[in-house]
Amino acid sequence: MKAAIIGAGPAGLAAAEVLSEAGVAVTVLDRMPSPARKLLMAGRGGLNLTHTEPLDLFLSRYGAARARLEPAVRAFPPEAIRTWCGGLGQETFAGSSGRVFPRAMKAAPLLRAWLARLGERKVTLLSRHAWAGWDAAGGLLFNRPDPEPLVLRPDATLLALGGASWPRLGSDGGWAPLxxxxxxxxxxxxxxxxGILIPWSAHLRDRFAGxxxxRIALxxxxxxVRGEAVITAAGLxxxxxxxxxxxxRDAVAAEGEAVVTLDLRPDMTADEVAxxxxxxRRGQSxxxxxxRHLALPPAVIGLLREGEAPPETAIKGLKLRVTGVAGLERAISSAGGIRLEELDEHYxxxxxxxxxxxxxxxxxxxxxxxxxxTACFATGRAAARGMLRAMVG
Structure with missing residues (x-):
């Protein structure tokens, strides 16, 4: 049995692992020079693999797609991901927020161990092979450095080319027209x-971008949501x-703009701030x-001057007008793509x-x-099980 996997990101590699373990001859093809570039980029921030929150709460994060993703995630839940990482020699830990990271706080060691395992199972990885659709006879067509395109006729094919965010890393959505x-x-x-786009004053943008x-709440x-943010030249x-x-994003699309509220001292009550x-003041500005009295840094004081309310009353509720969201070139992920009803329960x-x-x-x-x-790992593995089911009849 032969399988082709188009896309060498987490979903594609997860599928390759399941298929190769079952004895299938797997070829993974990717248009980039090296695999899993977006995973490596995510690793620069520590590589948040999964989360320790209760599974029902975890599943609720998928919103309208929960019903379709739930079987796959339950079959490979967060705890299974941690066990899998340990099997690759990459122990994990949970931070105070419940987010799970490899102890190395990098993606590269995990990816190297993963690719080594796939190599031991004779998985073939072909880089610089850009999928170009199907030829007239139904074969998979790939453009490559060689003058002659490659044509494959596997028993089953998995498309795992990613969405359309961070296109310079490979997932540019170019497969959609095909x-x-x-x-x-x-x-x-x-x-x-x-990120969100906010029309800052020139003063705030020039002085405090970056x-x-x-410890803010939005x-x-x-x-x-409590957490952290960064002032950018375009917004937050x-x-x-x-x-x-x-x-x-959806509100701006419907109404043209949106208003968010920023609490700059969420650890204090409104009465304490007042x-x-x-x-x-004793003569102070x-x-x-x-x-002095609220330990507000200069950037926060600058932000207070961006709202319509007096700065001293906006600390617990600064209203900011949002005119848009950052584009796909900077978004961490993307919505859209293949509508779920196009796939059966086996993907x-x-x-x-x-x-x-x-x-x-x-x-x-x-x-x-x-x-x-987690959903990329889980759906890749679920699709691989579907491919096995199809190939063995």
Missing amino acids: LAARGVALAPFAPANS TPLK SFGGRT EGGAVYALSAAI RRVAAP LSNHLR AFRRLPGVFAAGEMLDWEAPTGGHLL
């Missing part, structure tokens, strides 16, 4: 886990922002007064015999916190 031409229904790509905001649509980025970015603001296309799909190609999204990688 599937659309075959009648596959696709949802438009949209940035997910992205400044982190520690609210939108009835939900509040960071974990607290990403957690709300999907709702903000008491400190009301303390005698407002900036120095706020810095096989209903209208493309012998072809399966997994990972971020599918139309689902989730917040950061390990949910993205």
